[in-house]
Amino acid sequence: MALSTNTGGQRPGESSGDWDEAREGAELYRIVSELYPICRSITGNGVRESLRVLQQQVPLSLHEIPSGTKVFDWVVPNEWNIRDAYIKNSSGGKVADFRKSNLHVVNYSVPVRKKMALSELRPHLFALPESPDWIPYRTSYYKETWGFCLSQRQFESLADAEYEVCIDSSLGPGHLTYGEFQIPGATDNEVLISSHCCHPSLCNDNLSGMAVAARLAQHLSGRSLRYSYRFVWIPGTIGSIAWLALHEKLLPQIKHGLVLSCVGDPGRFTYKRSRRGNAGIDRVVEHVLRHSRREFQLRDFSPQGYDERQYCSPGINLPVGCFMRTPNGEYPQYHTSADDLTLVKPSSMAESLQQLLQIIAALEGNESYVNLNPKCEPQLGRRGLYRPVGGTKNAGAEDAMLWVLNFSDGGHSLLDIAARSGLPLATLSAAADQLENAGLLAKAGGPRQ
Numbered sequence: 001m002a003l004s005t006n007t008g009g010q011r012p013g014e015s016s017g018d019w020d021e022a023r024e025g026a027e028l029y030r031i032v033s034e035l036y037p038i039c040r041s042i043t044g045n046g047v048r049e050s051l052r053v054l055q056q057q058v059p060l061s062l063h064e065i066p067s068g069t070k071v072f073d074w075v076v077p078n079e080w081n082i083r084d085a086y087i088k089n090s091s092g093g094k095v096a097d098f099r100k101s102n103l104h105v106v107n108y109s110v111p112v113r114k115k116m117a118l119s120e121l122r123p124h125l126f127a128l129p130e131s132p133d134w135i136p137y138r139t140s141y142y143k144e145t146w147g148f149c150l151s152q153r154q155f156e157s158l159a160d161a162e163y164e165v166c167i168d169s170s171l172g173p174g175h176l177t178y179g180e181f182q183i184p185g186a187t188d189n190e191v192l193i194s195s196h197c198c199h200p201s202l203c204n205d206n207l208s209g210m211a212v213a214a215r216l217a218q219h220l221s222g223r224s225l226r227y228s229y230r231f232v233w234i235p236g237t238i239g240s241i242a243w244l245a246l247h248e249k250l251l252p253q254i255k256h257g258l259v260l261s262c263v264g265d266p267g268r269f270t271y272k273r274s275r276r277g278n279a280g281i282d283r284v285v286e287h288v289l290r291h292s293r294r295e296f297q298l299r300d301f302s303p304q305g306y307d308e309r310q311y312c313s314p315g316i317n318l319p320v321g322c323f324m325r326t327p328n329g330e331y332p333q334y335h336t337s338a339d340d341l342t343l344v345k346p347s348s349m350a351e352s353l354q355q356l357l358q359i360i361a362a363l364e365g366n367e368s369y370v371n372l373n374p375k376c377e378p379q380l381g382r383r384g385l386y387r388p389v390g391g392t393k394n395a396g397a398e399d400a401m402l403w404v405l406n407f408s409d410g411g412h413s414l415l416d417i418a419a420r421s422g423l424p425l426a427t428l429s430a431a432a433d434q435l436e437n438a439g440l441l442a443k444a445g446g447p448r449q
């Protein structure tokens with residue numbers, strides 16, 4: 001199976017033959033732009049509205065978990081919704097306005113409507129002295145409080161006077177919402193793709209992952225696939241904990257998984273391995289990145305970061321890694337108003353999607369074969385598989401056939417042979433196809449895990 005994203009002849013898991021980076025990037029950017037103004041949180045109408053935007057790409061379903069549901073050591077919190085919020089000065093001017101930026105309100109703020117002196121207001125204000133023009137992103141999900149986030153310049157300009165404070169929000173029994181979309185494959189063995197959808201107007205951290213996951217699902221839909229694919233768009237931490245608690249029985253079916261986040265900035269790719277460290281997904285992603293001719297870094301698992309913390313908790317321990325460009329917390333705009341539509345680039349998101357399609361093509365193509373003619377080399381020339389004139393340098397395809405024939409003993413997958421030979425899995429996969437067609441090779445059995 002060829003892995004290229006710019007050649008024709010679609011195969012299972014292979015990218016579209018008419019890959020158009022500019023068009024794909026424009027569509028991804030359009031999705032992110034549509035999602036950007038929505039005020040999301042770990043619960044509430046912002047998540048629902050966002051998932052409905054993604055339904056334009058794939059018919060994902062919305063699932064609702066009632067507040068109060070116990071999920072492992074956690075409880076699904078009350079649902080939060082917000083309509084408006086502001087701080088007005090004594091002359092009626094708004095010094096912070098939710099309608100201008102939803103980051104101005106501490107996410108999950110309880111309602112408040114009160115006049116107060118600056119001294120009373122100040123403990124509820126947050127700013128970033130080191131980046132005086134940016135509004136920070138703050139949350140208080142599990143402690144009932146309220147607050148506003150301002151730029152440092154706004155904060156410093158506040159006169160010592162009385163202010164009118166309004167947060168028109170509600171916090172009460174409701175639901176936690178998540179989105180899910182499944183693509184059935186030839187087997188029940190699943191690949192899980194997870195992205196968080198709980199941040200308000202932040203582009204790289206949440207929207208890029210949500211959009212790329214939706215387009216990835218769209219690209220894979222309707223294909224003939226070996227694995228089944230399950231996409232989830234969930235609120236961070238509590239969403240993955242709740243999903244895992246409610247789906248514990250199907251976890252053994254999950255053979256590979258990726259958390260997608262921060263895939264829209266122009267930084268190099270980062271892959272954070274699963275807790276297992278040497279799972280199939282870890283080896284496949286590393287292989288694809290090494291042959292991508294793009295800059296990348298690999299990191300071992302750590303119990304910080306995104307929902308891989310839950311997927312890779314010791315009692316769950318799924319083979320799930322995290323695919324990013326610049327990791328969370330490692331770019332200055334992280335969790336500020338500067339993680340906006342200028343930070344994410346259409347071309348960066350398209351490249352991320354292309355890389356993911358190649359990872360999936362490699363997962364799909366990583367078969368094990370058995371050489372049906374293992375006693376000495378088969379005569380390839382007689383079958384039109386070898387150059388007719390001897391003495392010339394071996395062509396790449398012939399090299400690949402020799403590697404595949406030699407190590408296809410049922411004990412080596414194509415990925416094993418790729419590691420041993422230094423050849424790309426795509427080249428070996430194409431060679432295996434040719435050898436299989438010539439009756440020299442057969443698949444070793446059921447799908448590999």
Ligand SMILES: [Zn+2]
Nearest residue numbers: 199205328335
């Ligand atoms: Zn975040």
